[in-house]
Amino acid sequence: MPIDVGPVYEGERIRGNQMYVELGGPKIEKKFELVRVSKNVTDGKVTINGPDLKDMEKGSTHPIGIFVEVFGKILEEDLEAVFERRIHEFCNFINGVMHLNQRYTNWMRVSIQAFEKGLNSFQMIGTILIRLFKAELPIIEKAQVTFYTDTKSIEKPHKMAMEVYNARDERARGLHDEDVDMFYGCVLCQSFAPTHACCITPDRTSLCGSINWFDARAAAKVDPKGPIFEVVPGECYDVFAGHYQGINDMMKKRSLGEIEKVYLFSGMEFPHTSCGCFEAIDFYIPELGGHGIIDRSHDGPAINGLPFSAMANQTGGGKQMPGFNGISIQYIASPKYQQYDGGIKNIVWMGKALKDRVAEFLPADLVDKIATEEDVNDINALQAWLEEKKHPIIETDAYKIAVGGGEEEEEEYETAGAMVPMGTQTFTVGGAGGLGGFKVILKNCKIHAESVIIKKLDGKRKK
Numbered sequence: 001m002p003i004d005v006g007p008v009y010e011g012e013r014i015r016g017n018q019m020y021v022e023l024g025g026p027k028i029e030k031k032f033e034l035v036r037v038s039k040n041v042t043d044g045k046v047t048i049n050g051p052d053l054k055d056m057e058k059g060s061t062h063p064i065g066i067f068v069e070v071f072g073k074i075l076e077e078d079l080e081a082v083f084e085r086r087i088h089e090f091c092n093f094i095n096g097v098m099h100l101n102q103r104y105t106n107w108m109r110v111s112i113q114a115f116e117k118g119l120n121s122f123q124m125i126g127t128i129l130i131r132l133f134k135a136e137l138p139i140i141e142k143a144q145v146t147f148y149t150d151t152k153s154i155e156k157p158h159k160m161a162m163e164v165y166n167a168r169d170e171r172a173r174g175l176h177d178e179d180v181d182m183f184y185g186c187v188l189c190q191s192f193a194p195t196h197a198c199c200i201t202p203d204r205t206s207l208c209g210s211i212n213w214f215d216a217r218a219a220a221k222v223d224p225k226g227p228i229f230e231v232v233p234g235e236c237y238d239v240f241a242g243h244y245q246g247i248n249d250m251m252k253k254r255s256l257g258e259i260e261k262v263y264l265f266s267g268m269e270f271p272h273t274s275c276g277c278f279e280a281i282d283f284y285i286p287e288l289g290g291h292g293i294i295d296r297s298h299d300g301p302a303i304n305g306l307p308f309s310a311m312a313n314q315t316g317g318g319k320q321m322p323g324f325n326g327i328s329i330q331y332i333a334s335p336k337y338q339q340y341d342g343g344i345k346n347i348v349w350m351g352k353a354l355k356d357r358v359a360e361f362l363p364a365d366l367v368d369k370i371a372t373e374e375d376v377n378d379i380n381a382l383q384a385w386l387e388e389k390k391h392p393i394i395e396t397d398a399y400k401i402a403v404g405g406g407e408e409e410e411e412e413y414e415t416a417g418a419m420v421p422m423g424t425q426t427f428t429v430g431g432a433g434g435l436g437g438f439k440v441i442l443k444n445c446k447i448h449a450e451s452v453i454i455k456k457l458d459g460k461r462k463k
Ligand code: SF4
Pocket: 085, 186, 187, 188, 189, 190, 197, 198, 206, 207, 208, 209, 210, 211, 275, 277, 278
């Protein structure tokens, strides 16, 4: 191989100006990665449908389908999702390849440097995947990989992959926490977020959406010392919050003491940590005391003015971030969805495509009351919408306090502020000493504040 391969390259970032090509990601509608157990596997075979890396123009973006078929005498279907998640890890082992996300949201970049060193064919990436699958998971005896890199060839396998994901999710929806006596943990994403561990229970699927309780059970059975392991729930302090001693212990150990307490079903109190692979974000809307959900493929800002990418900065990194919680789409269908915060009835806004996708799992009397970007564009319009539609949140104390204000508060704050996106900010503070003010540039810094109040200066206003 012309490039190095190893865990040391996990976490490598390839920025837009360093990339030779981009594969999948938000600009591409159909992309997927799938692993299936099969008896018909030709060990070591790599097939490319569509243009190969060397045929792609520098700076271009293409569809990507990665279909891995594996064989082993003791392999079972339950292991497919767990093997599939390793595609993320193994691709990131390749120096000059960056892989993000999973299932039908996969996103890869190959760097200019790697291409110039000779990484110019999917044949090499496929061979690396096959060798790593067999070396890291010795129960796999044979493996073959097929790539799809154009819109025509990916059509059929993409449809098949979506059917497989749906079947896995449907099976998992029938099982609940009270039906089992074992939970699972996963630390596969610690190379990106060292204090993050996923708690996987029947009612709280992993936030990447790719490992449900059945998958985790199968993985822990074949490799009990691996990255997916058993978590004895232990004493339950609050079943409604999803607060278990066993989960606290696991989190404390795996986060090296950073996180001591997790409520599985809350995004506001001791929330589950988020790495960077979450399928969607449950975010608090302080102006209304409710929550919104934006998913990774949402184009444009959410109702709070922030796009997914800006909120993802705030959410990820393995910290507990009350108000920004990484979730799987499957979790939205859980009857325990963020129940400690008020549950699904607290959701007042969702991206349209996401709402359409999960509509059948939402309470029938709530579906038409949750607004999308097609219904409202700002918080004031959303408030009017909720009241017109008689959304159940308008009866809650949280809503009344959030919108009610009260005389004292109205005098103090003249107008409601909008949230400012995270990231690199540049702004000018006028009149703060010297002529013309001064510029403050905050680079790559994250600021956490309980609240930010932006007041318009009014000369006539009484201080
Ligand atoms: S998001 Fe969680 S379950 Fe999914 S791979 Fe990462 S740590 Fe594992």
